[in-house]
Amino acid sequence: MSAIPLTASRRERIGKGGARKSRAAGQIPGVLYGHGENPVPVAIVAREFELALHGYSGSNPLVTLKLDGGEHSVLIRDVQYDPLTHDILHLDFQHISLTETVEVEVTLKVTGLAIGVKDGGGILEHILRNVEVRCLPTAIPASIDVDVTALNVGDSIHVRDLAVPNVTILTDPDATVATVVAPTVMEEKPAEEAAVATAEEPEVIAKGKKEEEGEEAKEGAKGEVKEVKETKEKAEKKEKK
Secondary structure (H helix, E strand, O other): OOOEEEEEEEOOOOHHHHHHHHHHOOEEEEEEEEOOEEEEEEEEEHHHHHHHOOOOOOOOOEEEEEEOOEEEEEEEEEEEEOOOOOOEEEEEEEEOOOOOOEEEEEEEEEEOOOHHHHOOOOEEEEOOOEEEEEEOHHHOOOOEEEEOOOOOOOOEEEHHHOOOOOOEEOOOOOOEEEEEEOOOOOOOOOHHHHHHHHHHHHHHHHHHHHHHHHHHHHHHHHHHHHHHHHHHHHHHHHHHO
16 A cells, blocks of 8 residues: 555644634644644645545555654545534544554445346345454455355355455454345235135125124114004093003
């Protein structure tokens, strides 16, 4: 990995007020730390930073940072973004030695079209997106390609299957990176069962209707008996008078 050149200036004011002042001046506030040194507040011209990292797709860019007339080999360890504007709010630079190994996370990129997806109708599941590695700063890969072309339905690629020159992968070797699974199929009732179920529905409805009509008839009969009884009682009272 080749180092990206950047120029920084030392920030005189620190804290939120100093950071706001830097942003107002078109700079990105940041901090340089590591290698046994005291943290140094710095600022990078925003436009220069964007141009320097234009086209870089990795997550661990190696930078040669010019500061106070000297040069420092650093890694960009953290980038803070504004959630609304997506502007860069702050940068963390870690001072490193090019002759000492570092531990970083590297992105995994899936390549190819799995045969189980192409010919078997399977579904590719990309499970693990990053792995932790140990290596010299100059050997940090921008990303690690994972070729899934040979995967059939039921096949998987694990961390132990990855091989990167001059890099030791620290993530659990049994962790699954990608797998091809069979598509989910919704079970349908056989045509005969569906026909029987359809034929039974009118009968159930008819039965319910008959029961309802029977209840209404019973209620009507009770009403008629009650009415006859009341009429008879009235007639008997008139005869007594």
